[in-house]
Amino acid sequence: MSEQTLDLRRSAQILRRHKILVGIVVILGALAGGVYAAGNPPLLTSTALVILPQSAQAQQGAAVIIDGAADPYTLTQQVIMTSNIVLHGAVPHVRPAMSVDKLRRAISVGILTPYVISVSAKGKVASDAEAMANAVARSYMSYVGSARSPIGRVPAQLLEPATSATGAPLGSLLVDVLAGAVSGMLIGVISALAIGRNDRRLRERDAIADSIGVPVLASICVAQPSDAAGWMKLLADYAPGAVDAWQLRKALHQLGLMGMNSSDPRAGGFSLAVLSLSTDRKALALGPQLAALAASVGIPTALVIGPAQDANTAATLRAACAAGAGSAGSAGSAGSAGSGPPKRSRQLRVAVADDPHVGELPGAALTVVVAVVDGKAPRVADTMRTTATMLGVSAGAVTAEQLARIAVSAAVDGREIVGILVADPDPADRTTGRVPQVARPGLRRMPTRMTGITTEIRH
Numbered sequence: 001m002s003e004q005t006l007d008l009r010r011s012a013q014i015l016r017r018h019k020i021l022v023g024i025v026v027i028l029g030a031l032a033g034g035v036y037a038a039g040n041p042p043l044l045t046s047t048a049l050v051i052l053p054q055s056a057q058a059q060q061g062a063a064v065i066i067d068g069a070a071d072p073y074t075l076t077q078q079v080i081m082t083s084n085i086v087l088h089g090a091v092p093h094v095r096p097a098m099s100v101d102k103l104r105r106a107i108s109v110g111i112l113t114p115y116v117i118s119v120s121a122k123g124k125v126a127s128d129a130e131a132m133a134n135a136v137a138r139s140y141m142s143y144v145g146s147a148r149s150p151i152g153r154v155p156a157q158l159l160e161p162a163t164s165a166t167g168a169p170l171g172s173l174l175v176d177v178l179a180g181a182v183s184g185m186l187i188g189v190i191s192a193l194a195i196g197r198n199d200r201r202l203r204e205r206d207a208i209a210d211s212i213g214v215p216v217l218a219s220i221c222v223a224q225p226s227d228a229a230g231w232m233k234l235l236a237d238y239a240p241g242a243v244d245a246w247q248l249r250k251a252l253h254q255l256g257l258m259g260m261n262s263s264d265p266r267a268g269g270f271s272l273a274v275l276s277l278s279t280d281r282k283a284l285a286l287g288p289q290l291a292a293l294a295a296s297v298g299i300p301t302a303l304v305i306g307p308a309q310d311a312n313t314a315a316t317l318r319a320a321c322a323a324g325a326g327s328a329g330s331a332g333s334a335g336s337a338g339s340g341p342p343k344r345s346r347q348l349r350v351a352v353a354d355d356p357h358v359g360e361l362p363g364a365a366l367t368v369v370v371a372v373v374d375g376k377a378p379r380v381a382d383t384m385r386t387t388a389t390m391l392g393v394s395a396g397a398v399t400a401e402q403l404a405r406i407a408v409s410a411a412v413d414g415r416e417i418v419g420i421l422v423a424d425p426d427p428a429d430r431t432t433g434r435v436p437q438v439a440r441p442g443l444r445r446m447p448t449r450m451t452g453i454t455t456e457i458r459h
Contacts, residue, residue: 013428014196015189017203017396022188029184030177037176043122044165046129048137050117051159052077074111076151081109081119081140085148089139094132107136116159126165133162202403203396203426205433211400212407212417214391216433218251219422220244222285222394231288231320235303235350238292248293254419255388257299257366271367271386274421275406277375278310282394284317286421287370294366295348302349302364306384308372317370324350353384373409375402381413389415394423 015022052074080086087100094103110118119140121132137158144154202208205216221244225231240248252258257270274287291303305318349364371383375398380389389410391403410417422433 011193011196013203013426015192016428017426018192018196021195022185022192025188025191026181026184029187030181032184033176033178033180034173036180037173042173043124044126044129045120045122046126046133046162046165047118047120048133048162049112049159050081050119050137050141050156052115052117053155054115074114074117077117077144077154077156078109078111080144080149080151081117081136082107086136086139086143089143090132090135093135093138095128103132103136106132121162123165129165130162134158137161200399200401201396202393202398202400204429204431205395205422205425206431207400208393208395208398208403208420208422209434211403212391214407214417214420216422217254217390217419218247219395219425219433220247220286220289222282222289222423224282224285225316225320228316228320228323231317232324234285235288235292235320235324235348238289238296240289240293245293248290249297251290251419251421252294252297252299257294258297270365271369271384271388273306273369273371273383273386273389274392275371275373275380275383275389275410275417276392277378277398277402277406278308278313278372279375280392280394280397280423281313282397282423283392283421284314284370284372286392286423287368288317290421291366291368292348294368298347300347300363300365302351302367304350304367304369304384305352306369306371307354307382309374309379309382310372313372314370318352321350322352373406375405378406378409380406380409380415385415388418390419390421391417392421392423395426395429 082104084100087103091098091100091103098106106123107119107121110120112118119133119136121129121136123129123132141156141158143149144151144156147153202211205219209216220240223230223234223238225234249258255272257272272290274290276283276286288303291301295301303321305314305321308314311318353369367386369384369386371380373380373383391406393403407417420433
């Protein structure tokens, strides 16, 4: 039962992720139903009534009907009305022109009473249905009233000609459109499930963490600036919501960086690289947002854009940081740093560096290095070496194989990935990413009422 529940939950998540695809297919199905209805309009029905003489034979048949049996006389008239000779006589007067067999399929003959026979005809146009029903009724009356009638002359009369056609064109149109929409929904659901089940990209935090055995330290919403001005605005005005700010604070706490300041012994000696894939553009903003948050809480921070395997991915970010570095009188060359955007606290500086051996910037308690690697052939050794390394990914953008390649490349270069930052987590994800618990203090003092002194308890 639990496996079935998980499978249904996963299917629901797949459909939610591909709701746009399902919606498009539903709309296309409804349009197809409308086109079909327009090309095959509903048939209209028109009915003519023929009354038979109340002869002794007909009255005897009526008594038989009252007793619950069939009326042989009226049934005979019904058969005659659908016979070839009657339909042959009606064919010249029906429109559009059709064969006898087609005319027979287009009409239906019923018995209303022992003395009244109805003939109904269907056509796409009301006038055609009326002409068809009247033509068959008149051909029948002409035949049974002539000497050719096998049962003798029957002076039948037209009780009510077919003068109006009835139908429900709007109802039929709605049915066709609804049927098309339902068919489209089924096709869309099947297509979405097929695509989703074959999609190996990781979306849940636990799945991302389990892929390389590294916990997710924070998962936040990210901005996606499209130009250098957008990046400069992000660095100057970044103000995360309460949830995202708390997530970033927890990440800094897990790394032991909260409370750092310029007088910290490690100032200028702690650096953090945030690696992201060249195909994952959302994850590029994780490093800048982490640096901006660190600066906003009073940590002297430097944001360095290091060498990238794909220069196009971080081109606008590099341009923004180069402009920020140049505003302090620097030309924005490798390793140069500026005062940062004017609205941001002086705790944040920006720089660009093309030399992988450039270390931490002096005077910065925390140096955040943004590095972009190729997901298919990552070369972590080409990025700046830092004190710690984190991996930045966005939900639904990477596979376990890509993360494993980066982890292997980092391990070969002697680096350890200490945590993962997730950009734009899936709203339906209820996993935690295996966040490690904060360790208990190794030494705690507790009062003792018996002696009035404190004892040390080690855990």
